[in-house]
Amino acid sequence: MSRYDDMSEQARFYLNNNDEIELAEMVASSDARIGQLKNELAALHEGEEEPPAWRHPAASTPAQWLWHWNRATPAERLERAALIIDAGQRAGICFQMAHESTIQRLRAEVGGARRLRDLHSCDHAVCSACLLPWPCPTIEMLDGRETPDA
Ligand SMILES: [Zn+2]
Numbered sequence: 086m087s088r089y090d091d092m093s094e095q096a097r098f099y100l101n102n103n104d105e106i107e108l109a110e111m112v113a114s115s116d117a118r119i120g121q122l123k124n125e126l127a128a129l130h131e132g133e134e135e136p137p138a139w140r141h142p143a144a145s146t147p148a149q150w151l152w153h154w155n156r157a158t159p160a161e162r163l164e165r166a167a168l169i170i171d172a173g174q175r176a177g178i179c180f181q182m183a184h185e186s187t188i189q190r191l192r193a194e195v196g197g198a199r200r201l202r203d204l205h206s207c208d209h210a211v212c213s214a215c216l217l218p219w220p221c222p223t224i225e226m227l228d229g230r231e232t233p234d235a
Pocket of ligand 1: 205212213214215217221222223224
């Protein structure tokens with residue numbers, strides 16, 4: 086079998102329809118294009134880091150996350166992009182609504198209510214703080230049944 090027989094149909098077409106100079110120019114042009122594509126591919130992979138095999142993608146560093154991203158299918162990238170966009174929108178709403186400071190304030194209020202409930206604990210059917218029959222008006226108020234002033 087000759088080298089010609091091993092050639093692809095496309096290579097035979099180029100060989101049969103071009104002279105040596107034209108072929109040399111085609112090879113040089115292809116080499117330049119391959120070099121350009123290799124540079125573009127390297128740029129796409131720049132900054133990524135292969136994660137350890139045991140690590141879940143969600144626990145990745147940004148460089149490892151990029152490694153996963155560059156190996157995901159288009160459908161997986163679209164799904165992840167949708168999740169990122171959704172998370173960003175929800176984070177924006179949380180920021181606008183001041184959810185962090187609201188949570189801190191509510192935690193402080195819950196802590197105060199717990200301390201008040203502990204203070205008014207039951208000791209033999211009598212409140213330890215106000216010495217009224219259990220449940221005392223403070224516990225009734227904390228449980229939402231009535232206020233101490235009612
Ligand atoms: Zn009490």
